[in-house]
Amino acid sequence: MTTTTLPDLTVTPLDGAQFGASVSGLDPRNITPDLRDALWGLYKERHGLLCFEFAHMLEADELHALTAIFGENEFAPGRINGIGKRAAPGEEHLTVEEQVARLQAEGVDPYMAYIGNLDPKTLEVNQKGGKFYGEWEWHTDMSYIPKPPTFSLLHARVIPPEGGDTGFCSQVMAAAALPADLRERVRNVTIKHDSTYGSSGQLRPGMTAPASPIEAEGHAHPVIRKILTTGEEALFLGRRTNAYIPGMELAESEALLNEIWAHATLPEFCYQHRWQVGQVVVWDNRMMLHMRHPVDESMHRLMWTQTKGEAVVAA
Numbered sequence: 001m002t003t004t005t006l007p008d009l010t011v012t013p014l015d016g017a018q019f020g021a022s023v024s025g026l027d028p029r030n031i032t033p034d035l036r037d038a039l040w041g042l043y044k045e046r047h048g049l050l051c052f053e054f055a056h057m058l059e060a061d062e063l064h065a066l067t068a069i070f071g072e073n074e075f076a077p078g079r080i081n082g083i084g085k086r087a088a089p090g091e092e093h094l095t096v097e098e099q100v101a102r103l104q105a106e107g108v109d110p111y112m113a114y115i116g117n118l119d120p121k122t123l124e125v126n127q128k129g130g131k132f133y134g135e136w137e138w139h140t141d142m143s144y145i146p147k148p149p150t151f152s153l154l155h156a157r158v159i160p161p162e163g164g165d166t167g168f169c170s171q172v173m174a175a176a177a178l179p180a181d182l183r184e185r186v187r188n189v190t191i192k193h194d195s196t197y198g199s200s201g202q203l204r205p206g207m208t209a210p211a212s213p214i215e216a217e218g219h220a221h222p223v224i225r226k227i228l229t230t231g232e233e234a235l236f237l238g239r240r241t242n243a244y245i246p247g248m249e250l251a252e253s254e255a256l257l258n259e260i261w262a263h264a265t266l267p268e269f270c271y272q273h274r275w276q277v278g279q280v281v282v283w284d285n286r287m288m289l290h291m292r293h294p295v296d297e298s299m300h301r302l303m304w305t306q307t308k309g310e311a312v313v314a315a
């Protein structure tokens with residue numbers, strides 16, 4: 001890719017990646033329909049990964065405006081019953097609107113997640129601890145629901161001197177390079193995406209540990225999905241931990257999952273992003289896996305939003 005200039009924007013490929021582009025010069029509070037179309041064109045051309053460069057930390061409304069380029073806001077996990085959270089006893093009757101109103105009255109943005117161990121307002125280390133969302137394992141955000149979020153956005157507020165990079169792994173490239181015999185064996189196969197554990201291995205709020213992956217709660221999706229906006233195919237694996245292929249013996253499911261995952265995460269499909277403060281990285285969850293690399297947890301903070309998704313369509 002040669003350096004491209006959209007109106008008022010400078011676009012360059014991401015260092016060392018076969019996909020993705022860096023975009024600078026964007027004003028999140030001034031997104032015109034033409035600019036939105038140009039950014040969608042760039043997203044398709046660069047296979048689902050864009051990095052917006054800003055010289056400052058964004059306000060929440062600016063991050064929401066960027067999110068709106070790509071779709072309607074989805075709730076952050078753990079905020080609304082049924083989305084990474086089980087209703088507390090006696091609160092099963094609350095409507096989504098009632099839950100949103102209650103969160104907003106408490107000063108909580110139901111659409112924003114804070115990743116790290118720093119207080120959202122002061123950016124000081126949160127002495128209570130326990131606020132860190134570990135992301136050590138390749139995964140797709142919230143793939144355990146029927147309509148997983150399509151886009152995720154991460155905004156770097158505080159970054160550590162080392163570590164804490166985010167890895168991205170193109171599942172479009174992985175699908176295109178899928179060996180013929182493996183493709184045949186995963187044709188018409190689904191994977192159940194576990195909802196009980198998060199990416200760092202912690203049980204989600206209100207969840208109990210299943211006896212085995214067979215009993216784990218979560219939605220099943222086709223292994224190879226069609227990306228409706230680009231016509232491409234992508235592997236859609238979710239997360240390896242507690243995954244299960246319905247209809248198989250557990251040992252058979254584990255063996256096939258291990259084989260698919262070994263192919264899907266080959267280094268040639270992957271890119272490791274080193275953060276700079278002010279950046280917003282947006283990616284298409286249908287097209288790629290992501291993971292956080294190890295970091296000193298007191299030194300790291302990101303803001304995260306995501307868009308609503310769609311039912312997964314088999315390729």
Ligand SMILES: [Fe+2]
Nearest residue numbers: 135140141290
């Ligand atoms: Fe994630």
